[in-house]
Amino acid sequence: MLAVKIAPLLVSVWAVPVDELPTLSDQQFYQQQCGVCHQADGWGVPFMQPALVESPRVMGDAEITLKMIFLGSAAIPEGTSEYDNQMPSFSGLKDEDIARLASYIRRTFGNQPDPVSVDAVKRARLRYVQD
Numbered sequence: 001m002l003a004v005k006i007a008p009l010l011v012s013v014w015a016v017p018v019d020e021l022p023t024l025s026d027q028q029f030y031q032q033q034c035g036v037c038h039q040a041d042g043w044g045v046p047f048m049q050p051a052l053v054e055s056p057r058v059m060g061d062a063e064i065t066l067k068m069i070f071l072g073s074a075a076i077p078e079g080t081s082e083y084d085n086q087m088p089s090f091s092g093l094k095d096e097d098i099a100r101l102a103s104y105i106r107r108t109f110g111n112q113p114d115p116v117s118v119d120a121v122k123r124a125r126l127r128y129v130q131d
């Protein structure tokens, strides 16, 4: 658990080099990018990071899910967080990979079968990432 708590202090943008990895299933890709904090079963860790299962930010408008993935903890209004850990930004991932992860968590934990399109991710990137 200690590593999980310290990791986000060291990296502001998550840095697993996706291109160098062998082809992963959606579940494995989720496990690699998000599962260390939110856990394989999506139930998170109490007080550290929230469950994605039945989370309003996973079940509702896909825009909210995407904002969370692009901004990480910066998406949460200051002073309102209920969690000790920090979520990094995943803006370093490609649009296709973000669409895949967003689709996976919404389908698996939020019961939202419609995939999140790459176009929706592109639009969200324009809104949330300044370069």
Ligand code: HEC
Pocket: 004, 007, 008, 033, 034, 035, 036, 037, 038, 048, 049, 050, 051, 052, 055, 056, 057, 058, 065, 068, 069, 073, 076, 081, 082, 083, 084, 085, 086, 087, 088, 090, 101, 102, 105
């Ligand atoms: C280093 C730990 C960490 C990693 C890795 C991580 N998250 Fe998070 N995530 C958090 C924390 C902490 C919060 C709670 C932020 C807050 O409310 O202060 C959070 C919140 C969320 C939420 C909002 C849930 C809610 O009900 O408030 C979503 C959605 C989410 N993360 C998706 C993801 C996805 C998708 C990935 C992988 C691409 C991911 N997270 C990777 C730590 C992490």
